[in-house]
Amino acid sequence: MPTMFGVFACVVGGCGLQPPTVSGGGSVVAVAADAGEETPPAPLGDDVVSEAEPVPLPPQGVHEAPSPDIFGTWLLDGGAMLTTFVSGVEVTAMILNEDGSGRVFLFDGQTGTRDCVQTYNVFDGETLVLDFSADPNLALGVERFFTFPVVVVVVDHGALGVADEAGQIAWFSRQSALPQELTCGRLEIQRTFENVPAPSFFSDLVPFDGDLVYNSQDGLIERFDLNTNRLGVPLGSTAGRLVQTVQGNHFWTHCACGGSPDAFRRDLNTVFDTVSTPNELGDFQTIRAMAYDSVDDRLWLHGRLQSTGLASFSIVDTNGEPDVLVQSIPFNRELRALAFDGTDMWGVVTMASQSVVRVNAVTGEVLESFEVPDEAVVWSGLTFDPFHMYMLGTDPAGAGVIARIRRP
Structure with a gap:
């Protein structure tokens, strides 16, 4: 079958014939391209056309097909x-x-x-x-x-x-x-508190004594008063105490140093327990997120394991010495925050962009994924009170922002 290009060439060029010429007597002479001889002229008559009918040429210019409907x-x-x-x-x-x-x-x-x-x-x-x-x-x-x-x-x-x-x-x-x-669910912001001190990269957001507490880039442990919706007097300098979660009236922190393999239960002055991942849990884990499960009395750690390079949840019983690894659940994505809502774990996870995930606190399976509440903000902290979710982040101008969100 001839191609469309071939058909077009036949129309214009005659498919192997030279263009027709007209003899002196007005008759049409067809010349074979490779025969070299003239064909005898056809006799004239009433039903014979003496001149070749003009061959219509295609319109000049480029004609594109309509663009496919891809939208x-x-x-x-x-x-x-x-x-x-x-x-x-x-x-x-x-x-x-x-x-x-x-x-x-x-x-x-x-x-x-x-x-x-x-x-x-x-x-x-x-x-x-x-x-x-x-x-x-x-x-x-x-x-x-x-x-x-x-x-x-x-x-x-x-x-x-x-x-x-x-x-x-x-x-x-x-x-x-x-x-x-x-699809990803939506989180509803009820109020935003802007221009608070920008959070440290390694800090989460935790509830403590009626306030929200986090570490700022200014090297301070900041307090945000939920009654007045204003910043309070800082609790002190960070000094290697990067707050991650709370258990009772104690913080769980890491130092953001040396790969952060240790978790510390402490108040502002005294360390009461240290979870050493290489010495007690069997593998060096770079801790990047923690949450305390108050129902099962377990500490959740998340970070990459040195032996595999893959990230996982380590669920730890901290009630005796040494601390005991109860379960390890593969979860090979970066987490910037982790919190327990009384039933499930919640985290800020990074794939291509950030998402908020609800995680089964028994299996580690993601139950729901949500778009972050403001996609222009880089979110690094997440926590709950009985009525709301709170998230901490850094806006495009580099300032801190706290969002009060309707509890999903």
Whole structure:
């Protein structure tokens, strides 16, 4: 079968014949391209046309096919894409808007965490470019790789097929809305307290004696009074006491030093217990988050294990000496905060961007994922009182912010 280009060439060039010429007597002479001889002129008659009918040429200029309708809500039906974006994470759906905005929905099969990442999208009729720099909360580890071109293999009203930079194919079907279990829930901010001292990278946010307490970048243990909604007098200098959680009237802290393998139960002056992960739990763990489970009387630690390089929860019985590792649960994502609400654990987890997760306090399984309440803020602390969730973060100007959130 001739190609469209071949058909066009036949119309213009005669498919092997030179253009027709007219003899002196007005008759048409067809010249064979390779015969070199003239064909005898046809006799004139009433039903014979003496001159060749003009062959209509196609209109001049480039005529492109209409751009495929790529915008809308797409659910992954098969294949995979963007597997190099965040290791171990798969794309489950996309929303592509005509104004160039969109979201890509990610799922981590190991932890059960979902991440709903903002993106810019540009489509030129053949290639779709996803630019994840649209998400102000994009994790530092993926900032160098935030733009991905994917070639659109096929698109019609109901189906979309794309090929990514690794040569993988993914097939999507158009949806009016995504299943709720693939999306991230929303947290409702009731009030925001801005321009508080910016938190230290290693500090969580904890309730203590009617206040919210955290370490600031100023090297102080800050107090925020929940009755007056104002900063109180700091409890003292940080001095290696990075607050993570509370047990009764004691803090659990780490020192943010030497890899932070030890957890300390203490007041402001005295250490009452030390959990040494290399000496008591069997592996050096870089502690980055802690929470005290007041129901089961267990201390939860999270961080990377030196032996494997992978992050996990270590659940510890601290009631005797030595402290005892009760359970270890793999959870290979970074946590910036961890808190117990009386039933479940909650954390601020980082995949491509930050998400808030509700974690089963028995199995370590993620039960729900939520978008962070303000995606322009980098969140580092989370805690509860009987009526609210509170979150601590740093805004784009570098100032601290505390959000009071309706308890999910």
